[in-house]
Amino acid sequence: MKIAVLTSGGDAPGMNAAIRAISRYAIYKGWDVFGVHRGYQGLLEGDFSRIGLRDVGGIIGAGGTILGSSRSPEFQTPEGREEALKQLRENRFDVLVIIGGNGTQKGSFSLFQMGFPVIGVASTIDNDLYGSDITIGVDTALNVALEAIDRIKVTASSHGRVFAVEVMGRDCGYIALMAGIAGGAEVIIIPEIHFDIQKMISDIQETYKRGKHHAIIVTAEGAHCNADELSRYFLNNRELSGFELRTTVLGYVQRGATPNLFDRILATRLGVAAVEAVAQKNYGVLVGMHKSEIITTPLETVVSRKKELDLQLLKTAEILSK
Ligand code: F6P
Numbered sequence: 001m002k003i004a005v006l007t008s009g010g011d012a013p014g015m016n017a018a019i020r021a022i023s024r025y026a027i028y029k030g031w032d033v034f035g036v037h038r039g040y041q042g043l044l045e046g047d048f049s050r051i052g053l054r055d056v057g058g059i060i061g062a063g064g065t066i067l068g069s070s071r072s073p074e075f076q077t078p079e080g081r082e083e084a085l086k087q088l089r090e091n092r093f094d095v096l097v098i099i100g101g102n103g104t105q106k107g108s109f110s111l112f113q114m115g116f117p118v119i120g121v122a123s124t125i126d127n128d129l130y131g132s133d134i135t136i137g138v139d140t141a142l143n144v145a146l147e148a149i150d151r152i153k154v155t156a157s158s159h160g161r162v163f164a165v166e167v168m169g170r171d172c173g174y175i176a177l178m179a180g181i182a183g184g185a186e187v188i189i190i191p192e193i194h195f196d197i198q199k200m201i202s203d204i205q206e207t208y209k210r211g212k213h214h215a216i217i218v219t220a221e222g223a224h225c226n227a228d229e230l231s232r233y234f235l236n237n238r239e240l241s242g243f244e245l246r247t248t249v250l251g252y253v254q255r256g257a258t259p260n261l262f263d264r265i266l267a268t269r270l271g272v273a274a275v276e277a278v279a280q281k282n283y284g285v286l287v288g289m290h291k292s293e294i295i296t297t298p299l300e301t302v303v304s305r306k307k308e309l310d311l312q313l314l315k316t317a318e319i320l321s322k
Pocket of ligand 1: 009010011071124125126168169170171221255
């Protein structure tokens with residue numbers, strides 16, 4: 001058996017632990033393992049190299065991905081995907097294991113539909129991938145966001161200020177919701193829900209009247225009222241709000257962190273399960289976790305369903321933030 005491993009899309013803490021688990025477990029089975037460099041772009045350019053046991057030494061605790069990643073516009077085209085398929089066939093690979101999130105697994109499904117055996121491994125800090133309750137990288141990214149929120153709360157409280165902290169999440173408010181709840185945020189803004197800025201201002205005014213000395217707004221980058229929008233609004237409506245707003249955009253610091261224990265274990269378990277799926281010829285599936293068990297879900301289901309946020313938690317957060 002000759003397998004190729006690829007990471008694509010936004011890197012996530014724990015991707016390396018997954019590469020290590022897949023490589024060493026496949027070598028233990030007596031198979032040949034190759035890494036594809038720079039995601040789908042490297043795949044269609046035939047950028048492969050053999051992975052031996054020592055090549056993945058010391059990477060379990062490293063953030064990012066040793067294979068590199070990309071967002072490849074060329075792979076989005078039918079010609080690009082044909083080229084990728086040609087490379088896989090010419091190099092006589094039996095299966096491709098693809099570690100990544102939503103966009104990445106759409107690519108996995110395209111290759112599978114074109115007749116190539118693939119296995120997906122659930123990894124994105126956004127946690128918006130159907131087929132896994134939690135994906136590789138989420139827990140670490142959340143803890144980075146939480147630590148930042150805790151620190152900002154200290155200074156916000158010292159000065160009696162209103163702070164907006166923008167976390168990652170282009171289409172999904174998972175990080176904002178969870179980090180917001182755990183950080184005791186007064187306001188949480190997510191892309192999934194329409195947001196009323198005027199109501200937020202009166203709520204904050206109420207909070208101050210009740211004796212609070214700070215307010216933390218946690219907003220997702222993809223929300224209509226992200227840090228940029230909020231700054232603009234507060235600047236133009238200072239007399240309305242009576243507040244001065246300060247903002248912090250956390251951005252990529254959440255993605256580049258050292259994977260924590262949870263992500264290293266999750267990545268290891270999913271990596272080993274991906275190799276077992278190859279052994280069973282259970283192709284065209286995503287390996288993920290559901291209720292603490294490792295499961296596989298057909299990629300067709302994964303790409304056609306949306307993972308819903310538990311919006312009841314937003315209500316709970318609102319009640320508890322008083
Ligand atoms: O990996 C997911 C994510 O971090 C999103 O939260 C974010 O919107 C996006 O990737 C940023 O992507 P890029 O690395 O292409 O700037």
